[in-house]
Amino acid sequence: MPGGGAGGAGASAGPGERAAGGGGVGGVGGFGAPAEAGAAGSPAGATRTGPGGFLLGDGGPGDEGFARAERRETVLAEDRRWVGDIRAAAFCALSLGVLLHLMDFSGGTLDGSRSALWTTLSVTLFAVLFPPRVTAGRHWLSVRGLFRERRVSTDLLTRAARRGGVSQRIVLTDIRGRRVEVDPSTLAGNPLLWHELDRGVRKSRERGLLGTGSAMLQHLSDRIEADTVRAVFEVSELR
Template identity: 45%
Template sequence: MGRRTTRSVAGRGTTPVRAAEAVVHDTTWAGEARSAAGCAALLLALLYVIDTAAGTLTVPRGVLWTAFAVLLFAVLWPARVSVGRGRLVSRGLLRRTEVRTDRLVSVRWSDGVAQRLVLRDVEGNRAEIDPKVLVANPPLWHLLDADARTSLDRGVLRCGERALRQMAARVDRETARTVFKVSGLG
């Protein structure tokens, strides 16, 4: 919970107010969103140029190429991840998911082509996040890790200690690699 402070309300004395809680956002999201838009625009431009050069561009084909570009944009659009004390929010193009990170039941790796960290809380809420987001944003990871440890201490987290250790090792490895590069040692 956030720190409580008081403020004076005209004619009403003091009222308890919760200080703003720190929320950490994915710092790489804007660049990835621009890349998604750029790739979709580039595909659309190339398809139009090729079709125009071949002399086969028609309205139905133009609509088809535009639909392909929009589909590529939707597939490449990154989820915007933010972590605050006790919660993780992931916002995609069409969907928003939120899990209580201080009440996690499980943390596991997804089985699929794209690697995802799957978090599930006691209410049954589920969020999938790309581990690259956590690696690129250590403050985001540290908040999530602290809350996951709270879940573990409370005995709520039933499975996921191994996944958390693997993620911690990955974040630490990448952070150390970045520090060595910046310092000129790596």
């Protein structure tokens, strides 16, 4: 009987141990289960790949999380002429408003409605002349206008094109479809800004992403480097 009791106890304990053991095994298996569930519950875009086989959802620069983080990155280069350009725009708009007010005042026709009209014209002129602010950091380029900001990942560029017209523009598009337009003279007049862009462009080439416009960007790079060397010679009086 004692033996039977012990056996019974062992028997009764066995299932409990097996249950505990099963729980332990289940617990170990449980580490894999959430991972599988997590993989199954991950967004459909997590395994999308772009040109060159670059994963958009691998935690790399193509992720939304990176896009949010890059906004907090340090600005390494910016358009040095922007402050002067915005002052010029403000001066032109203010001068127009003052001139129109003075003309109406001297003619005795200035009233509230006409003053509001001239003020509106001045504000409109400022909005038209407002220069976009171009800044760059490690693998990103931003162009901020009066009302919105556009940004691309320069190490994920897929296309570059030159847009003609009254004012020339370089149009850059990245793998996520984001696009910015930059004045070539802004890049040529700011070597540090161009350096940050060129570093990302080289990365895009290495990844096999940049196809259309690669030769155009290389030509622009050669021209900017030649202008930089010429400026150095002029400053050094060695030309």
